[in-house]
Amino acid sequence: MMSKSTLLKVILLGDGGVGKSSLMNRYVTNKFDSHLFHTIGVEFLNKELEVDGRRVTLQIWDTAGQERFRSLRTPFYRGSDCCLLTFSLDDGQSFQNLANWKKEFTYYADIKDPDSFPFVVLGNKLDIPERQVSGEDARKWCRENGGHPYFETSAKDATNVASAFEEAVRRIQATDDRDGHLINTDTNTVDLQRKSQPQHSCC
Ligand SMILES: Nc1nc2c(ncn2[C@@H]2O[C@H](COP(=O)(O)OP(=O)(O)OP(=O)(O)O)[C@@H](O)[C@H]2O)c(=O)[nH]1
Numbered sequence: 001m002m003s004k005s006t007l008l009k010v011i012l013l014g015d016g017g018v019g020k021s022s023l024m025n026r027y028v029t030n031k032f033d034s035h036l037f038h039t040i041g042v043e044f045l046n047k048e049l050e051v052d053g054r055r056v057t058l059q060i061w062d063t064a065g066q067e068r069f070r071s072l073r074t075p076f077y078r079g080s081d082c083c084l085l086t087f088s089l090d091d092g093q094s095f096q097n098l099a100n101w102k103k104e105f106t107y108y109a110d111i112k113d114p115d116s117f118p119f120v121v122l123g124n125k126l127d128i129p130e131r132q133v134s135g136e137d138a139r140k141w142c143r144e145n146g147g148h149p150y151f152e153t154s155a156k157d158a159t160n161v162a163s164a165f166e167e168a169v170r171r172i173q174a175t176d177d178r179d180g181h182l183i184n185t186d187t188n189t190v191d192l193q194r195k196s197q198p199q200h201s202c203c
Pocket residue numbers: 014015016017018019020021022023033034035036037038039040063064065066124125126127128153154155156157
């Protein structure tokens with residue numbers, strides 16, 4: 001008999017060029033492309049993993065960070081179980097914009113209680129020596145904006161990428177254990193007590 005696997009939707013948000021697609025590709029396919037094209041709209045990839053003895057299917061949604069694609073990405077926010085707010089450590093403006101990304105997500109995903117929603121913050125491109133954002137400033141922002149976990153990652157050399165996605169799963173599980181839940185991908189049954197339902201829409 002197959003064991004149960006839970007489907008979890010995590011969404012990567014952040015300015016164009018911070019490395020969202022690269023983080024997803026590194027995690028799912030273990031590859032890195034130094035000349036990746038900007039994303040248009042959204043794309044997603046699935047990854048099976050086990051966290052603390054529980055099997056999950058992580059559905060990672062990668063969105064277009066450029067402002068001109070705003071209307072193409074926002075319809076896909078609903079049903080997210082966790083939001084990965086991403087900036088680049090060599091780009092101070094992308095860090096400044098985290099608050100806007102959080103606001104955009106909270107509005108379009110229709111999050112009723114942002115304080116208890118699992119956000120994880122990623123400072124990417126750790127491998128680049130010219131930093132514009134210190135770990136101290138990033139941690140301070142996370143502390144003051146809801147106590148979000150913070151990871152410094154490099155999609156290029158794979159630093160902390162798996163740990164960041166695993167933390168996303170832990171945060172979701174902690175929230176779900178509190179609220180009651182879930183979707184079972186083997187039986188396709190839905191627990192109607194769950195607050196947010198994953199959606200499987202596509203363009
Ligand atoms: N040095 C370094 N370069 C990276 C890293 N992650 C991504 N890049 C590069 O940064 C550029 C932008 O990366 P993407 O993954 O396309 O960025 P994105 O956030 O998906 O951008 P949009 O799709 O426009 O929203 C690419 O040339 C990547 O190769 C990293 O960790 N280190």
